Amino acid sequence: MALLPQSSRREMEEHRFHPLVLVLIPLLAIFLQVYLPLRFPSVLVLNLPVLVVIYFAVSRRSPIAGTLLGLVIGILQDAVTHLPLGINGIIDCILGYLAASIGLRIDVDNPGTRLMMNFAFLLLASILHVLILRSLLGMHAEWYWLHEFIRAIVNALLGVILFALLDRLRRRE
Amino acid sequence: MESFLSRYRNPLILLAVVLAQMLGLAVQVRRTATGGKGAQQTRLIRYWVITLISPAERIFLLAGHGVSNTWHGYLDLRHVRAQNQQLHAELDRMRVEEASLAENARQDMRLQKLFAFQQHYVSKTVAAHVIGTSGTELSRVLYIDKGSADGIHTDMPVITPDGVVGKTRDVFPHESQVLEINDPTSGLGVILTQTRLRGILRGNTAGQTEIIDILPDERIQHGETVVTSGGDQVYPPGLPVGAVERVVNDPERNPYVAVLIRPAVSLSRLDEVLVITETQSTMPSTMQQDIATSEQKAADILAQRLPGVNVTQPLGPDGKPLDPNAPPPPVRPPASLHPDRFTPGATPPAADLTPGAEDSNRVFVPQPPTSTSTNGAAAPQSTQKQTTNPHQEPQP
Numbered sequence: 001m002a003l004l005p006q007s008s009r010r011e012m013e014e015h016r017f018h019p020l021v022l023v024l025i026p027l028l029a030i031f032l033q034v035y036l037p038l039r040f041p042s043v044l045v046l047n048l049p050v051l052v053v054i055y056f057a058v059s060r061r062s063p064i065a066g067t068l069l070g071l072v073i074g075i076l077q078d079a080v081t082h083l084p085l086g087i088n089g090i091i092d093c094i095l096g097y098l099a100a101s102i103g104l105r106i107d108v109d110n111p112g113t114r115l116m117m118n119f120a121f122l123l124l125a126s127i128l129h130v131l132i133l134r135s136l137l138g139m140h141a142e143w144y145w146l147h148e149f150i151r152a153i154v155n156a157l158l159g160v161i162l163f164a165l166l167d168r169l170r171r172r173e
Numbered sequence: 174m175e176s177f178l179s180r181y182r183n184p185l186i187l188l189a190v191v192l193a194q195m196l197g198l199a200v201q202v203r204r205t206a207t208g209g210k211g212a213q214q215t216r217l218i219r220y221w222v223i224t225l226i227s228p229a230e231r232i233f234l235l236a237g238h239g240v241s242n243t244w245h246g247y248l249d250l251r252h253v254r255a256q257n258q259q260l261h262a263e264l265d266r267m268r269v270e271e272a273s274l275a276e277n278a279r280q281d282m283r284l285q286k287l288f289a290f291q292q293h294y295v296s297k298t299v300a301a302h303v304i305g306t307s308g309t310e311l312s313r314v315l316y317i318d319k320g321s322a323d324g325i326h327t328d329m330p331v332i333t334p335d336g337v338v339g340k341t342r343d344v345f346p347h348e349s350q351v352l353e354i355n356d357p358t359s360g361l362g363v364i365l366t367q368t369r370l371r372g373i374l375r376g377n378t379a380g381q382t383e384i385i386d387i388l389p390d391e392r393i394q395h396g397e398t399v400v401t402s403g404g405d406q407v408y409p410p411g412l413p414v415g416a417v418e419r420v421v422n423d424p425e426r427n428p429y430v431a432v433l434i435r436p437a438v439s440l441s442r443l444d445e446v447l448v449i450t451e452t453q454s455t456m457p458s459t460m461q462q463d464i465a466t467s468e469q470k471a472a473d474i475l476a477q478r479l480p481g482v483n484v485t486q487p488l489g490p491d492g493k494p495l496d497p498n499a500p501p502p503p504v505r506p507p508a509s510l511h512p513d514r515f516t517p518g519a520t521p522p523a524a525d526l527t528p529g530a531e532d533s534n535r536v537f538v539p540q541p542p543t544s545t546s547t548n549g550a551a552a553p554q555s556t557q558k559q560t561t562n563p564h565q566e567p568q569p
Contacts, residue, residue: 031229033308034316039237041441044310063183071190079222080305081312082342082352084201086194093194097187129311136198140357141311142378 015059016171025166026052026073034080045151047122049073051159053092054121055166057099058108070096084137091128095121109167111160118159122152220345223316227348230304231318238302265470272471275464294460295409297451298332299323303443304348313356313376315339317446320347328407330449336413336437337361337401338446349448353440354414355382362404363414365432368392371402374414374434382415384432385423393420399434409452413437 029048036043053073057066074092078085099121108114126148133141178185249256301317319325321344331338331351339359343350352359355376363374363384370393372384384399397417403410415434423431 027225030308031226034226034305035230035233037306037308037441038303038443044306044308064186067183067187067190071194075218076222077308079219080226080316081307081309082314082350082356082358083312084198085218086198086201089194090191090198093187093190097183101183132198133311136195137202140378144379 015061017056017059017169018171021169022056022069025056025169026069026076030073030076030080033077045154046158047125047151047155048162049077049088050092050095050122050125051118051155051162053096054099054118054159055163057096058103058117059170061100061103063097063100063104066096066098066100067093068096070094087129087132087137090132091125094128095125098124111164114160114163115156118156119152122155122159123148126151216343219343219350223345223348223350227304227316227318230316234302234304234318265474268467268470269474271464271467275468278464294453295449295451296453297449298447299325299450301349301446301448303446310380311378313353313359313380313440314342315351315353315443315446317349317351317448318347319448320345320349322346324450325349325448326450330408330412331446332412332449333438333443333446335439336415337408338438338440338443340407341448351446354436355380355440360405361408361414362402363399364402364410365393365417366398366400367394368397371404372432374399382434382436383421384434386426386429387432388428389420389430393417393432395419409449 026049029052033043033046033048036046053066053070056069057063060066060069070092071089074087074089075085077088077092081087099117102108102117106113108117130141130143133139299319301319301323303315304318305316307314315338317331325341325344327341327344329341331340337354339351339353339356341349342352353376354361354374357376357378359375361374362371364371365384368390370387370390372387374382374384376382387393395417399414399416401408401410401412401414415436418433418435420430420432423429
């Protein structure tokens with residue numbers, strides 16, 4: 001994981017995207033997340049919206065933008081469940097903020113770095129999920145280590161492929 | 174102060190956003206618990222999101238069904254004739270079976286009326302396509318393409334021909350959210366058909382369905398059928414729910430156990446469902462028509478196989494049927510020519526018996542059918558006749 005010096009960090013470009021991409025890609029991710037399990041039930045282990053939050057937050061390298069993007073995508077995710085609005089909102093906000101902060105400090109274009117970063121973030125998302133359900137909502141939520149570990153690995157691998165595809169949508173300046 | 178804000182601007186914004194959402198969560202949970210109007214505000218956000226996503230889901234669904242129907246239509250055509258004959262034969266068999274059960278059903282209804290028990294028959298359903306899910310394992314909900322514009326309201330049972338799926342939760346004009354029975358927040362009154370144990374079925378965090386708060390009982394066996402009990406006032410009684418898979422200890426509710434149920438419906442692979450929009454306490458006219466058809470069919474088959482048995486409508490003094498529109502009488506075996514004490518109907522009613530009375534030699538001889546009762550299906554009327562020898566066959 002290559003740490004960038006201060007000068008390089010300043011000079012580092014902030015990747016930009018067409019506004020339509022910023023709107024359509026999160027919507028597409030949410031659409032696929034709710035539609036695909038009808039045909040392939042095992043797709044429920046994927047968390048495409050979180051991967052999209054991580055990608056755009058890392059690319060924009062702005063913690064505030066990452067937080068707000070996480071807020072919007074998280075609320076959209078919550079809206080299609082029957083649970084209170086804000087569960088995924090909180091998780092995605094925190095992940096967006098952390099991803100943007102990390103994007104400022106390390107080179108995240110490397111596939112190996114992306115794999116490790118995605119794995120850590122997806123595991124953190126699962127932990128936050130259980131914490132919020134238990135502590136804030138008083139709901140019964142069990143923690144299955146193996147299941148969450150496998151989920152994080154699968155999402156991390158998918159994230160590497162997805163990020164490579166999304167890299168093509170960057171604006172060249 | 175200004176330098177503090179500018180220095181910690183990013184984490185402060187994150188903190189503010191997270192705190193605002195936590196506050197929002199607390200308000201939603203409180204209003205839901207107290208039954209307030211908080212759901213209306215979040216419902217609006219949900220409505221916007223569903224309205225945004227559902228058109229794309231409908232397009233994908235239509236496209237998928239178009240391709241699938243074309244392909245399956247071609248495949249089905251190759252076997253349609255043989256399948257048609259097989260289905261006709263099966264329908265005939267089912268009709269005969271239905272006719273034999275119809276009389277029991279009528280008796281059951283009379284008893285229910287006697288005990289002032291309200292049976293609920295499904296009288297109206299709305300078919301709907303499943304167009305989406307929640308996309309997470311923590312929320313077991315489905316979205317269907319029918320809403321309040323189609324007569325759907327909150328808390329309506331959703332079923333398939335195999336069994337119960339769940340109930341409607343949030344209903345929008347053209348879409349509805351269905352809470353599945355394997356969601357941890359669902360609750361469904363059920364009854365085990367053999368042991369007659371009642372309980373509440375709900376989902377657990379692993380997505381399984383379980384009956385909770387049941388005392389350990391050795392009679393609960395693997396494979397026992399579970400149906401709705403009707404006690405929850407949402408689902409009509411008697412709908413299939415699933416079968417017992419195994420009994421496990423419930424450490425949170427000691428000494429109770431949890432009975433894991435294998436749902437009758439494959440909840441993860443649903444294409445079409447039925448929403449029960451109306452139930453009624455009397456048998457629907459279509460069901461009555463089906464029973465009448467079945468009894469007529471059974472009578473025809475019996476007449477064909479046993480030509481000596483005359484199964485016809487009761488005739489009036491003028492030789493015409495008393496009621497031409499009435500369904501044919503239930504099919505029963507003809508009265509025996511030499512009835513004895515083993516003949517059906519020869520046993521006296523329990524109300525006529527006196528405990529300890531010396532009347533063990535009595536033999537009740539059923540009377541042969543009268544001339545007005547032209548069909549052989551009429552039940553013989555019992556008369557009492559004292560005989561000296563209990564083994565002696567009475568005169569017809």
